[in-house]
Amino acid sequence: MTFDLLIKNATVLDPSRDIYEKKDIGVASGKIRSIENNIPDNNAIDIIEAKDKIVIPGLVDLHVHVWWGVAHLAVEADPYCLDRGVTTAIDAGSSGSNTIAGFQRYVMSKTKTRILAFLHISGMGQLDNEIGELEDIRWARVEDAIEASTLHSDSIVGIKVRLSEHIVGKNDLIAFERALQVAKEIKKPLMIHIGGSYNSLEKILPNMRSGDIVTHSFTQKPNGILDNKSKVKDIALDAMKRGVIFDVGHGQGSFSFPVAEACMEQDVIPGTISSDIHKYNARGPVFDLLTTLSKYIYLGLSLKEVIALSTYKPANAVNLNDNIGSLKIGADADIAIINHIKDGRFYFEDAEQNIRNGTELLVPIVTLRKGERFSPKHSVHPQLTHKP
Ligand SMILES: [Zn+2]
Incomplete structure (x- = not known):
């Protein structure tokens, strides 16, 4: 040949x-x-x-924001993903039922990076930085999300909901319920964004199914996975045992070295490592997915482990392991x-201005x-x- x-x-x-x-x-x-x-x-x-x-294998980033020009936080996929090792970028909720058709026509179909999406349960997706997408719960319409997920089933890999109080007010439980209802109906995973929710994780995690995904797992914000003695909460350990995937989703405000270090000491490692790359962190502290992986090498994982957590593990999480995440x-x-590089001097920053020298x-x-x-x-x- x-x-x-x-x-x-x-x-x-x-x-x-x-x-x-x-x-x-x-x-x-x-x-x-x-x-x-x-x-x-x-x-x-x-x-x-x-x-x-x-x-x-080309990396699979389970959490990015690339609905450029519409979602307030988005970056263009090719320079921040494809040029930097990520061949499959999975947008985590930038689009909802009102905007997914445009995302597909104007971005997914015109971008070299393979883009897939978790559809936001809010019809508007993540349009604005000041007004949360579910402060008004009328944006969370189950029937619309099911219809959009069915129409765009090739590119929608699951449903997303963000549960922080500054985004959903006190609507976190109803928002979660509606998102879970859609995920069940379309038989795809639900991804929840944790940290700073009004209600405690005790009211949320026990309802998550095997294959559902928690992103921002290592956040320092209230209602994270550690208790006040820095021990991993039993409800989180139970969820992990049940097959719930605890994803990194570094982002601008959602990855903490002290939390990740406490978890590593208790043998709790991520189920997948994603960057949550967007406009507010692309110039640091995230930069790209490979830098996020390097932080986990600093924390003690091997090269083989971090590559597994960013190739076939996220591919499995969205049921695409036949097509992506391996060299077949x-x-x-x-x-x-x-x-x-093994002998450099690098200053790794988390989302709280903690610095580690790697x-x-x-x-x-x-x-x-x-x-x-x-x-x-x-x-x-x-x-x-x-x-x-
Ligand atoms: Zn995000």
């Missing part, structure tokens, strides 16, 4: 298939055609020499070539989406190496 592109001498890491060794990868017509120990050069039109690089022969050539950083080099190449505008963000 003649390959359009051959990636040579890479360290290939695909946790879904337990591959972590030196391999070559042949790509033709946008698909992965071959993964072998040694593919001869003369079978390729073009070659990427990837010695000393790590080659992983015949699958779309969605591949990230990254550098694993030595390891994952940085994007080249990302392939259906075999087409994309590169970042910068490799290491300058702020990561400046002492704050």
